[in-house]
Amino acid sequence: xxxxxxxxxxxxxxxxxxxxxxxxxxxxxxxxxxxxxxxxxxxxxxxxxxxxxxxxxxxxxxxxxxxxxxxxxxxxxxxxxxxxxxxxxxxxxxxxxxxxxxxxxxxxxxxxxxxxxxxxxxxxxxxxxxxxxxxxxxxxxxxxxxxxxxxxxxxxxxxxxxxxxxxxxxxxxxxxxxxxxxxxxxxxxxxxxxxxxxxxxxxxxxxxxxxxxxxxxxxxxxxxxxxxxxxxxxxxxxxxxxxxxxxxxxxxxxxxxxxxxxxxxxxxxxxxxxxxxxxxxxxxxxxxxxxxxxxxxxxxxxxxxxxxxxxxxxxxxxxxxxxxxxxxxx
Amino acid sequence: xxxxxxxxxxxxxxxxxxxxxxxxxxxxxxxxxxxxxxxxxxxxxxxxxxxxxxxxxxxxxxxxxxxxxxxxxxxxxxxxxxxxxxxxxxxxxxxxxxxxxxxxxxxxxxxxxxxxxxxxxxxxxxxxxxxxxxxxxxxxxxxxxxxxxxxxxxxxxxxxxxxxxxxxxxxxxxxxxxxxxxxxxxxxxxxxxxxxxxxxxxxxxxxxxxxxxxxxxxxxxxxxxxxxxxxxxxxxxxxxxxxxxxxxxxxxxxxxxxxx
Numbered sequence: 093x094x095x096x097x098x099x100x101x102x103x104x105x106x107x108x109x110x111x112x113x114x115x116x117x118x119x120x121x122x123x124x125x126x127x128x129x130x131x132x133x134x135x136x137x138x139x140x141x142x143x144x145x146x147x148x149x150x151x152x153x154x155x156x157x158x159x160x161x162x163x164x165x166x167x168x169x170x171x172x173x174x175x176x177x178x179x180x181x182x183x184x185x186x187x188x189x190x191x192x193x194x195x196x197x198x199x200x201x202x203x204x205x206x207x208x209x210x211x212x213x214x215x216x217x218x219x220x221x222x223x224x225x226x227x228x229x230x231x232x233x234x235x236x237x238x239x240x241x242x243x244x245x246x247x248x249x250x251x252x253x254x255x256x257x258x259x260x261x262x263x264x265x266x267x268x269x270x271x272x273x274x275x276x277x278x279x280x281x282x283x284x285x286x287x288x289x290x291x292x293x294x295x296x297x298x299x300x301x302x303x304x305x306x307x308x309x310x311x312x313x314x315x316x317x318x319x320x321x322x323x324x325x326x327x328x329x330x331x332x333x334x335x336x337x338x339x340x341x342x343x344x345x346x347x348x349x350x351x352x353x354x355x356x357x358x359x360x361x362x363x364x365x366x367x368x369x370x371x372x373x374x375x376x377x378x379x380x381x382x383x384x385x386x387x388x389x390x391x392x393x394x395x396x397x398x399x400x401x402x403x404x405x406x407x408x409x410x411x412x413x414x415x416x417x418x419x420x421x422x
Numbered sequence: 423x424x425x426x427x428x429x430x431x432x433x434x435x436x437x438x439x440x441x442x443x444x445x446x447x448x449x450x451x452x453x454x455x456x457x458x459x460x461x462x463x464x465x466x467x468x469x470x471x472x473x474x475x476x477x478x479x480x481x482x483x484x485x486x487x488x489x490x491x492x493x494x495x496x497x498x499x500x501x502x503x504x505x506x507x508x509x510x511x512x513x514x515x516x517x518x519x520x521x522x523x524x525x526x527x528x529x530x531x532x533x534x535x536x537x538x539x540x541x542x543x544x545x546x547x548x549x550x551x552x553x554x555x556x557x558x559x560x561x562x563x564x565x566x567x568x569x570x571x572x573x574x575x576x577x578x579x580x581x582x583x584x585x586x587x588x589x590x591x592x593x594x595x596x597x598x599x600x601x602x603x604x605x606x607x608x609x610x611x612x613x614x615x616x617x618x619x620x621x622x623x624x625x626x627x628x629x630x631x632x633x634x635x636x637x638x639x640x641x642x643x644x645x646x647x648x649x650x651x652x653x654x655x656x657x658x659x660x661x662x663x664x665x666x667x668x669x670x671x672x673x674x675x676x677x678x679x680x681x682x
Contacts, residue, residue, distance in 0.1 A: 095680070098569040098582070163567015163587035170566045175547040186545035186570055254543055256644050257576035336643070340661060418681070419576050419641050420661045422528070 097415050102161035107248045107407040108277070109154035110193070111270060112400070114248075115278020117147030117200050118241025119312075121234040131308045135301040139309070140234075141207040142285040143278070147237075148200035151244065155193050185250045192247055196240045203233040245274035252414060259337035260344070260414040265327045269406075272323055276316040277403035280367075280396035283309045287392045300384065306392070307378060307385035310371050313399065317368045324360075341417035345409070350416060355409045363402010367395040477536070477556035478594055479621040479649035480608070481631045482529050484656075486615035489514060489527035493607035493616070494674070497531075500595060500606035506676050507581045509592040510607055513681070514672045517658050526656045529616070530675075531607070532579040532592035533640065533648030534558050540571035540580060549589065555620075556649065557594050565589050576644040578675070594618070621649065 120143020123136050132139050159168040171190035181188050206226035211219035249270035252261035283306065290302050331342035345355050370391055378385045489512055497503065497510035513528040538558050541549050548564035549571055551557070560571075565588035572580035572589060583590035595605035599618075603609070608616040619628035631637075637651040659681065663669040673681060 096676070098572050161568075163569070163582050163589070164565070167564075167566040170546040170548070170564055171568070174564050179547070182545070182547060184543045184545040184570070186543070186568065190545065255539065255574040257539060257574055415573070416680075418578075419644060421659050422640050422655065422657045422681075 095416055097412065099161070099411060099415065102157035104404075104407040104411040106154035106157045106161075107270070107411065108404045109150035109157075110244060110248050111274035111403060111407070112277045112281050113147045113150035113154070113200070114196070114241045114244035115274040115276070116143040116281050117151075117196075117203070117237050117278070118245070119275065119278050119282060120144045120147060121203070121237035121241065124234045125231065125238065132305050133301055135305040139282060139286065139305055142282045142289070144200075144204045144207050144237075146278075146281050146285060147241070148197060148204050151193065151200060152197050155197060158193075185247065185254050189247045189251055192240070192243055196237075196244050199233060199236055199240060203230070203237050206230040206233065242271070245271045248274065252410070257419055258414045258417070259341040259419065260331075260410065260417050263327070263330055263338065265323065265330050266410070269320070269323045269327055272316055272320045273403050273406055276313060276320055277400055279309055279313050279316065280399035280403075283313065283396040284393065284400075287389075287396075303385045306387070307375065310385070310387075310395075311375050313396075314368060314371045314375055317364050317371070317399070321364055321368075324364075336421075337419045340420045341413075344413045344417055351409050351413050354405060358405035359402050359409065362398050363405060367398045367402075371395055475622065476554065476620045477622050477649060478534065478599065478618065479556075479628060479632075479651065480531070480594075480605075481617045481628050481635075481637065481651045481653060483615045483617070483631075484527065484652055484654040486613040487512075487527045487529060488613050489525075490612050491674070492610045492612050493529055496606040496610035497592070500598075501592075503590075504583060504585045506584065507590070508674075508676050509579075509590070511673065511675045513674065515656065515658055516670045516672075517663075517668060519668055526658075528652075528655075529607075530577065530579070531650060532558065532594075533577055533646065533650045534594060536647035536649060537645060539574040539576065539644070539646055543570045543574045545570065555599070557596055557599070558591075559593050559596065560589050560591065562586065562588050576641045576646060577648075578681070581676075 120140045123130065123132060123143070124140035126132075126136065128134055128136055130136060159165050162168060171186055172194065175182060176187070176191075181191075206229060208226070210222035210226065213219065214222065246267055249261075249267040252258070253263065253266050256262050286302070286306055286309065292299055292302075328342060328345070331338040332346075333339075343349050344351050346352060347356075374385065374387045374391070491512050494508060494511050498508070501509055503509050510529070510531045513530060514525060515528065516523070516525045518524055534557055536551075536556070538549075538551060541551055541558060544550075545568065546564050546566055548561045548566070549558065550561070552559055567582055567588045569580075569582055569589060572578075572582065575591075580589055580591045582588070595603075595607075598605060598609075604618045608618040617628050617631055619626040621628050621632060623629055631653075632651060635653050637653055638655045638657075639648040639651055640655075642648075658669055660669050660671050671681060
């Protein structure tokens with residue numbers, strides 16, 4: 093490609109990582125607020141813990157990439173402060189997004205810290221005090237994290253969508269697409285953690301809880317992936333049925349387009365259809381036959397991994413495709 | 423110039439005091455007939471916006487452009503633009519089959535839009551439209567080089583300056599213009615194709631050119647309301663060409679081969 097990209101790897105890595113982090117955080121907070129009465133039963137705390145511990149790190153790393161990508165990284169705080177104190181937010185989504193990422197990173201980090209096993213880290217006496225504090229602030233923090241996580245997921249697409257000069261991005265369908273994908277990849281990350289860190293010690297009740305939680309996680313993922321397929325169809329139809337810029341821009345993803353092979357194999361087949369087919373197979377089997385939700389270990393790793401890979405390729409294709417296309421004519 | 427503004431102010435005052443839809447429609451119809459040409463829309467709507475009193479603009483008469491790139495060279499020297507990037511460039515469009523062929527030239531620069539998308543997306547407020555002359559500038563002391571503006575510009579007029587590491591673009595040679603000179607590209611233009619001036623001043627050459635000639639702007643549908651106008655613009659493009667038509671565009675812009 094003889095094209096000069098203004099936004100390259102830091103941006104699509106950031107979009108992916110912030111999506112995973114925001115999705116995992118929001119899911120964790122929602123499950124925690126629902127508490128033991130929900131589908132996850134007593135296992136809710138473990139699932140919420142995985143989400144909370146996964147959440148902030150990708151967001152902070154992704155934001156670090158964003159700062160690295162700047163022409164003048166040491167001026168990064170200008171995004172938030174250069175005109176904030178006397179003018180408030182300006183029209184730029186990046187101005188609002190800078191504050192959002194700052195707040196979400198900080199609140200998310202505190203939320204994650206409340207799940208730490210402080211008694212083990214600091215010893216009995218100081219640890220017990222921290223655990224007491226953690227227990228008391230965890231729920232209010234979860235209440236803040238749920239909307240903040242959703243806002244971060246939406247913001248990743250809002251950043252791209254604010255420019256009429258980039259017709260592939262300038263559509264509200266992209267907001268939906270990135271939000272659904274953020275939740276789907278966030279749940280996939282929790283599924284991976286749930287599988288990898290589960291150690292069976294022969295306790296039937298604990299194993300039952302683990303299987304039950306992975307059943308509900310997989311079920312949510314099936315619903316989200318189906319939604320994502322519908323949103324992608326909308327994304328295509330929106331551009332395809334219109335004239336001028338957007339209809340020209342979408343050609344890059346339609347068969348014959350420059351990025352079409354990557355999009356259709358990477359996003360549609362690996363990222364969506366493969367996990368959808370197998371996840372629905374296992375979920376439906378359990379729902380029909382009853383009993384434990386039993387999935388071969390390999391699939392339990394491969395399915396969420398495929399969702400994550402697909403989510404990354406989606407961000408890559410959109411970021412690169414939006415820069416390869418532009419307004420048509422003069 | 424001052425007379426015209428007093429005139430305008432009187433009209434605005436009249437509109438404000440009179441009110442009423444019918445009067446408004448009649449008066450705006452009057453305004454339309456009085457200020458012919460491309461600026462009519464803005465003139466009419468300027469009472470509730472902070473439209474700059476002086477709005478520098480440029481008319482490029484493409485019938486007189488010979489594609490010599492003298493403007494590109496003058497710009498490069500004047501603004502000390504690093505290698506690989508350009509503030510000003512000339513695109514060549516070749517079309518047709520022998521013997522019926524043609525080549526047209528399209529000098530490009532920042533359009534100093536009245537509704538600039540780059541200003542709208544700038545998170546720091548580093549880029550803004552100067553109220554005194556309508557030139558869109560980048561404050562080097564605030565810019566962080568995120569390139570949001572460069573992506574939002576429908577004309578591809580912005581780039582990351584590889585030496586200074588902030589967003590850079592044509593500023594109508596602000597250092598020359600503020601001393602009463604014309605921009606370097608206008609000064610050097612061999613065919614006198616470029617005319618620079620205040621488009622709100624009824625006595626300026628550019629105002630008269632805009633009033634008397636059919637002019638067009640680039641990518642009007644994006645809604646940026648550009649202040650660089652072209653006379654005799656050929657809108658032939660590789661993407662929107664007729665089936666079977668031969669069109670080749672050479673942008674001379676630097677690393678980016680495609681338009682936009």
